[in-house]
Amino acid sequence: MSTSDLSRREKHYAFGGWQEVWQHTSHTLNCMMNFSVYLPPQAATGPVPVLYWLSGLTCNEQNLITKAGFQRYAAELGVMVVAMDTSPRGSDVADDSAWDLGQGAGFYINATEQPWASHFRMYEYVVDELPNIIAAHFPTNGRQAIAGHSMGGHGALMIALKNPGRFSSVSAFAPIVAPSRVAWGQKAFNAYLGHDTRHWQQWDSLCLVEQGQPLPPALIDQGLDDPFYPEQLTTELLETACQARGMIAHFRYHEHYDHSYYFISSFIEEHMRFHATALQL
Amino acid sequence: MSTSDLSRREKHYAFGGWQEVWQHTSHTLNCMMNFSVYLPPQAATGPVPVLYWLSGLTCNEQNLITKAGFQRYAAELGVMVVAMDTSPRGSDVADDSAWDLGQGAGFYINATEQPWASHFRMYEYVVDELPNIIAAHFPTNGRQAIAGHSMGGHGALMIALKNPGRFSSVSAFAPIVAPSRVAWGQKAFNAYLGHDTRHWQQWDSLCLVEQGQPLPPALIDQGLDDPFYPEQLTTELLETACQARGMIAHFRYHEHYDHSYYFISSFIEEHMRFHATALQL
Numbered sequence: 001m002s003t004s005d006l007s008r009r010e011k012h013y014a015f016g017g018w019q020e021v022w023q024h025t026s027h028t029l030n031c032m033m034n035f036s037v038y039l040p041p042q043a044a045t046g047p048v049p050v051l052y053w054l055s056g057l058t059c060n061e062q063n064l065i066t067k068a069g070f071q072r073y074a075a076e077l078g079v080m081v082v083a084m085d086t087s088p089r090g091s092d093v094a095d096d097s098a099w100d101l102g103q104g105a106g107f108y109i110n111a112t113e114q115p116w117a118s119h120f121r122m123y124e125y126v127v128d129e130l131p132n133i134i135a136a137h138f139p140t141n142g143r144q145a146i147a148g149h150s151m152g153g154h155g156a157l158m159i160a161l162k163n164p165g166r167f168s169s170v171s172a173f174a175p176i177v178a179p180s181r182v183a184w185g186q187k188a189f190n191a192y193l194g195h196d197t198r199h200w201q202q203w204d205s206l207c208l209v210e211q212g213q214p215l216p217p218a219l220i221d222q223g224l225d226d227p228f229y230p231e232q233l234t235t236e237l238l239e240t241a242c243q244a245r246g247m248i249a250h251f252r253y254h255e256h257y258d259h260s261y262y263f264i265s266s267f268i269e270e271h272m273r274f275h276a277t278a279l280q281l
Numbered sequence: 282m283s284t285s286d287l288s289r290r291e292k293h294y295a296f297g298g299w300q301e302v303w304q305h306t307s308h309t310l311n312c313m314m315n316f317s318v319y320l321p322p323q324a325a326t327g328p329v330p331v332l333y334w335l336s337g338l339t340c341n342e343q344n345l346i347t348k349a350g351f352q353r354y355a356a357e358l359g360v361m362v363v364a365m366d367t368s369p370r371g372s373d374v375a376d377d378s379a380w381d382l383g384q385g386a387g388f389y390i391n392a393t394e395q396p397w398a399s400h401f402r403m404y405e406y407v408v409d410e411l412p413n414i415i416a417a418h419f420p421t422n423g424r425q426a427i428a429g430h431s432m433g434g435h436g437a438l439m440i441a442l443k444n445p446g447r448f449s450s451v452s453a454f455a456p457i458v459a460p461s462r463v464a465w466g467q468k469a470f471n472a473y474l475g476h477d478t479r480h481w482q483q484w485d486s487l488c489l490v491e492q493g494q495p496l497p498p499a500l501i502d503q504g505l506d507d508p509f510y511p512e513q514l515t516t517e518l519l520e521t522a523c524q525a526r527g528m529i530a531h532f533r534y535h536e537h538y539d540h541s542y543y544f545i546s547s548f549i550e551e552h553m554r555f556h557a558t559a560l561q562l
Contacts, residue, residue: 013506013537013548069350069546165482256294265350266296 006137009034014043015075019065028121028129029088035130036061037091037138038071042078047141049279050134050274051272053083054126056150057184058104060085064149067261073272079145079279084126086151088119090184100184101191107179108155109203111192120192122159123203145275147171149264150228154179154205154218157238160216161208169278171271173264174226178206179240180233184232206234209241218242218249219274221267223257287418290315296356297322300346309402309410310369316411317342318419319352323359330424330449330560331415332553334364335407335433335440337455338465339385341366348542354553360426360560363415364389365407367432369400381465382472388460389436401473404484408440413458414491428452430545431509434501435460435486438519441497442489450559452500452552454545455507458519459487465513487515490522499523499530500555502548504538 010021026033030071042048051270053064063072064083070140074081087093087106094115096102102116111120134140146167148156153175160170180200188202201207209215216261222235235251242249256264290304298321307314323329332355334345345351345364353363368374368387375396379385383397392401415421427448429437434456441451450523460466461481470481482488490496503516510516525532538544 012539012541012543013547014543019543066348066542069353071543071546072350088439243549258293260293261347262293262295262352264302265352266294 002155006133011080014038014071017043017075019071021061021065022178024133026088026125026129028125030119031090031093031132033085033089033125034061035082035084038064038065038074038081039138040075040078040080043080043139043184044173046081047139048078049145050140051141051275052126052144052146052156053081054108054146054148054152054155055086056085056088056148056152058099059105059152063261067265068268069265070268070272073269077272077276079272080138080140082130084130087122093119101187102239105151107151107185107188107192107203107259108159109192112199113192113194116192122155123159126155127163137233143168143279145169145279147271147275148175149173150259151176151184154185157205157215157218158203158208161205161213162202164214167216168280169217169219169275170215171274173221173267174223174229174233174259175205175220175235176232178204178234180204181237182232206238206241209238209245209247212245215229215242215247215249217278218247219271220249220251222251222253223259223263224253224255225257226259226263228259283510287414295319295352295376296552298324298352298356300352302342305414307369307406307410309406311400312369312371312374313493314364314366314370314406315342316363317346318415319346319355319362321356321359321361323464324361324420328420328422329359329361330426331361331363331421332556333407333425333427333437334362335389335427335429335436336364337368337429337431337433338367340433341385343540348546349549350546351549351553354550355443358557360553360557361419361421363411365411367469368403374400379497386411386432386469388432388466388469388473388484389440390473393480394473397473403436404440407436408444424560425439425448426450426560428552428556429456430454431540432457432465435466438486438499439484439489442486442494443483445495448497450498450500450556451496452555454502454548455504455510455540456486456501456516457513459485459515461485462487462515462518463513487519487522490519490528493526496528496530498521498559499528500552501530501532502524502544503532503534504540504544505534506538507540507544511542
């Protein structure tokens with residue numbers, strides 16, 4: 001594992017722990033990448049579990065750490081929180097002028113089509129390379145949970161479904177639950193995976209549930225004044241599929257809340273406590 | 282009062298209340314201005330007290346509302362929170378290429394020197410125009426507190442000192458307490474007020490305390506890893522002056538914390554509870 005250039009770019013004390021941002025050369029994505037790590041006070045004296053956070057379209061490793069207010073609960077509960085960028089980055093990396101394709105819109109899949117396939121392997125980065133770096137360089141006890149927002153909510157659900165037994169729990173704010181069936185996902189999957197929709201199913205949470213993949217205990221929050229609901233966010237399709245299979249998945253719909261970090265910050269405490277319980281803290 | 286063009290630019294539900302951003306033409310500053318208002322749930326059924334927040338150099342009305350995480354406590358305690366921009370703005374407004382002078386660096390004073398005097402009257406805006414707009418258009422009960430960060434901590438202290446009896450309480454994170462004595466303040470005051478330092482004293486919190494102006498109950502937090510402490514932030518000078526006059530001013534120094542919103546978010550709960558008690562909630 002080539003992490004010899006791993007370097008800390010930011011370090012801020014917050015709620016008695018450390019909010020850090022690190023940079024490294026990703027051999028999976030073939031570019032420089034930033035990720036953030038919140039080290040709770042408990043990490044100073046022993047290993048702690050990790051919650052991975054996957055952000056939404058246009059975001060990077062900064063959105064969660066500056067806007068969600070999770071650090072208070074991570075500090076109380078003793079959870080390390082790792083957030084990564086949403087795509088490979090840089091002038092050598094393919095991009096598109098649209099905000100919902102290319103850089104900032106990696107969709108947490110492995111692209112097979114050019115010009116994307118050379119860099120856009122966010123699934124492998126999130127599932128393999130980044131956890132290996134975290135395990136090698138930060139005090140983790142091996143227990144993991146995963147969460148995300150919008151495109152990252154899709155990523156969290158899809159990665160949990162594709163890796164049974166690995167995550168104690170999964171949660172999502174306003175996730176894209178069926179990318180194959182909505183405009184955002186169809187645009188991205190056509191570009192990254194090609195036009196044969198049979199290749200899309202392995203990257204689609206709803207398809208994975210319908211195929212019988214198991215889901216860890218799940219908490220999913222959706223705002224009812226979200227401008228992307230229900231057109232892009234077909235939450236009820238996943239809820240129905242989970243109910244039909246007896247999955248432990250709690251779907252909540254909240255009046256007045258929109259798609260922003262104001263929504264996330266209002267419920268992040270409940271997500272942190274949900275994961276802490278599942279992580280047996 | 283010309284507020285006929287007052288218009289709402291953002292509205293987000295957060296912690297059961299509304300985080301809003303408004304825009305209007307300021308007759309004091311002679312330009313368009315944004316301010317933010319958090320309306321706690323209690324404001325839906327009756328008038329509530331107001332906490333004014335003054336941000337630091339380079340900031341605008343967004344920094345507090347996206348990064349501090351105060352909404353949880355404002356919602357619990359029933360406090361409206363109003364945050365304004367840090368200077369007049371726009372292509373017609375004088376500016377400087379430096380980040381610590383001109384737009385984004387109004388210092389909450391009334392400039393007397395050109396080219397600044399035509400627009401840079403943030404003191405009058407914060408003390409007169411904005412509170413009149415809030416009183417006319419939002420459900421307030423007349424009770425007020427004031428707080429700020431860095432340059433805005435200076436503004437909060439100075440405005441509280443110049444307006445005895447108006448604010449129940451004042452608090453500051455990493456305030457510039459003696460602008461006349463440090464590089465940031467000297468640069469700004471030379472530009473905005475001219476070279477005669479006798480005209481600076483009325484805008485300098487330390488001078489005002491030394492002149493005998495009363496201070497409401499005060500809470501001041503300073504991080505000990507703040508890169509601007511103690512050169513620009515001569516906190517102990519104000520502490521000593523307040524102690525000599527028997528003022529109720531609680532100064533706290535925190536190991537490891539820096540100048541960022543990670544510091545503010547870590548202690549904003551205590552500031553909110555401090556103000557709520559003083560506001561007799």
